[in-house]
Amino acid sequence: MNFNKIYALGLRHLYLIMNSFPRVLDLIYWPTVQIFLWGFISKFFTLNSEYYNNTVGIILTAAILYDFLFRASISFNMMFLEEIWSRNFTNLFIAPIKIREIIAALTLTAIIRTLIGLIPAVLIAIPLFGVSVLNLGIPLIFLLISLYLFGVTLGLLVTSGLLRYGPSFENIAWASLFFLAPLGCIYYPIEILPVALQFLAKALPLVHIFEEMRSILIYNTVDYFNIFKSISISLVYFIFGVIIFYISYFGAKKRGTLINMGE
Amino acid sequence: MFIEIKKLTKTYNNYRAVNNISFEIEKNKTVGLLGPNGCGKTTTIGMMLGLVSPSAGEILIENKEIKYFKRDEILKRFNFASPYVELPKKLTVKQNLEIYGRLYGIKNLEERINDISRDLDIKSFFERKTGELSSGQKNRVSLAKSLINKPEILLLDEPTASLDPDIGDFIRSYIQEYKLKNKVTILLASHNMSEVERLCDSVIMMRKGKIIDKGTCKQLIDNHGRNNLEETFLKLARSKDEF
Numbered sequence: 001m002n003f004n005k006i007y008a009l010g011l012r013h014l015y016l017i018m019n020s021f022p023r024v025l026d027l028i029y030w031p032t033v034q035i036f037l038w039g040f041i042s043k044f045f046t047l048n049s050e051y052y053n054n055t056v057g058i059i060l061t062a063a064i065l066y067d068f069l070f071r072a073s074i075s076f077n078m079m080f081l082e083e084i085w086s087r088n089f090t091n092l093f094i095a096p097i098k099i100r101e102i103i104a105a106l107t108l109t110a111i112i113r114t115l116i117g118l119i120p121a122v123l124i125a126i127p128l129f130g131v132s133v134l135n136l137g138i139p140l141i142f143l144l145i146s147l148y149l150f151g152v153t154l155g156l157l158v159t160s161g162l163l164r165y166g167p168s169f170e171n172i173a174w175a176s177l178f179f180l181a182p183l184g185c186i187y188y189p190i191e192i193l194p195v196a197l198q199f200l201a202k203a204l205p206l207v208h209i210f211e212e213m214r215s216i217l218i219y220n221t222v223d224y225f226n227i228f229k230s231i232s233i234s235l236v237y238f239i240f241g242v243i244i245f246y247i248s249y250f251g252a253k254k255r256g257t258l259i260n261m262g263e
Numbered sequence: 264m265f266i267e268i269k270k271l272t273k274t275y276n277n278y279r280a281v282n283n284i285s286f287e288i289e290k291n292k293t294v295g296l297l298g299p300n301g302c303g304k305t306t307t308i309g310m311m312l313g314l315v316s317p318s319a320g321e322i323l324i325e326n327k328e329i330k331y332f333k334r335d336e337i338l339k340r341f342n343f344a345s346p347y348v349e350l351p352k353k354l355t356v357k358q359n360l361e362i363y364g365r366l367y368g369i370k371n372l373e374e375r376i377n378d379i380s381r382d383l384d385i386k387s388f389f390e391r392k393t394g395e396l397s398s399g400q401k402n403r404v405s406l407a408k409s410l411i412n413k414p415e416i417l418l419l420d421e422p423t424a425s426l427d428p429d430i431g432d433f434i435r436s437y438i439q440e441y442k443l444k445n446k447v448t449i450l451l452a453s454h455n456m457s458e459v460e461r462l463c464d465s466v467i468m469m470r471k472g473k474i475i476d477k478g479t480c481k482q483l484i485d486n487h488g489r490n491n492l493e494e495t496f497l498k499l500a501r502s503k504d505e506f
Binding site: 090 | 273275280305306309312313314315316334335336337338339341342343345347348349350351352353354355358361362363365366367368392394408
């Protein structure tokens with residue numbers, strides 16, 4: 001791995017953000033709207049349901065963590081789509097940069113984009129709804145790692161689709177996370193799902209992450225084995241995502257789509 | 264021989280875009296790749312750049328097959344410019360050159376950017392976003408990017424397409440001068456016959472994925488009994504003969 005090249009590719013996306021205030025605004029806008037929306041919904045539940053006692057904290061924390069996953073994935077996809085939209089794809093793929101360095105650069109730069117969007121939203125939630133994700137304590141770091149790995153994996157799978165099918169796959173980029181969200185048990189326990197779907201859900205890291213989040217906030221107990229399990233599952237998916245990306249890249253070379261990739 | 268293309272073929276499903284072509288390029292020579300649209304020029308360039316995998320045949324650089332080089336090792340010896348491939352539009356000219364300089368691992372990058380910007384006269388719009396430039400300015404920036412690493416092998420795909428005669432001449436003069444001052448082997452795909460006559464040491468004519476003739480410009484003109492390369496091109500392109 002050549003870190004100068006990874007840095008160069010990261011710099012390309014940082015310049016893009018720094019050159020455009022509307023882009024920064026766009027990154028911040030959606031997470032903030034999410035926080036407001038879920039904050040008010042959960043406040044309403046707290047006031048009108050005994051069951052949802054303390055739900056402001058739980059639902060809003062779940063919304064923040066889910067948004068972290070969503071932003072990580074979208075950031076990865078967006079950076080790849082930027083190369084297609086700007087017709088820079090050929091220049092990038094003829095530069096002396098290894099495929100694994102491209103993946104590393106996108107993975108590392110996606111975290112910056114994600115944090116630019118999410119940090120203001122997280123900070124707003126503290127005074128406005130009295131909710132801080134930091135209440136999760138040290139386990140928060142591990143939950144974020146697991147979420148990030150899975151978010152990037154989804155990004156890798158979507159970009160593999162872009163390599164395979166071209167820009168027409170773009171719509172899938174936006175839809176990919178909504179497809180998995182019902183199985184992720186983000187806002188409800190896994191028992192709500194039909195038994196057959198519970199098996200599927202357990203194969204995703206999301207269930208373990210959000211179950212653990214609820215466990216910490218409601219019962220104040222941390223099960224590090226569960227957290228480790230979620231990271232391990234995310235890691236397996238990440239490796240799978242990298243393999244699929246490579247297969248798509250070699251497939252694109254065979255089909256000649258790398259040379260014509262553009263809007 | 265510096266570059267050898269041996270029986271190179273690319274088939275997409277049942278369509279043969281490049282059909283069993285072979286040619287050689289000597290070191291520091293400029294070879295023109297001519298042919299009507301869809302004749303396989305871009306696919307050939309794509310295969311040389313590693314963007315397209317050949318269905319059959321070999322590409323050798325200094326007697327070593329290109330697929331046995333490490334991707335980053337071989338690509339740092341190449342570069343490519345085409346008006347159909349752009350640089351990130353929202354980045355300034357300077358930012359784009361900086362990023363590609365870093366990707367190509369250029370030492371003394373600031374100095375290299377300064378030199379190339381001065382030579383190609385792009386300093387006056389250095390801080391402007393690339394997407395806001397005129398076609399002529401974009402082409403010069405694209406050429407600057409393609410020369411940032413002082414490539415041993417430069418692939419140019421219609422470098423003066425859609426440019427006004429003045430800017431087109433500037434680019435051609437610059438390439439001509441650059442060739443004299445630097446050791447570079449160029450493969451130039453073009454539809455501009457006077458450009459090819461001016462810049463190329465020899466020419467390869469393609470049609471329907473095949474090489475239909477090759478030689479120096481003079482040889483081709485003489486062989487086909489025409490007055491210039493444009494007439495020769497038209498004769499070959501419109502010929503009903505199967506080669």
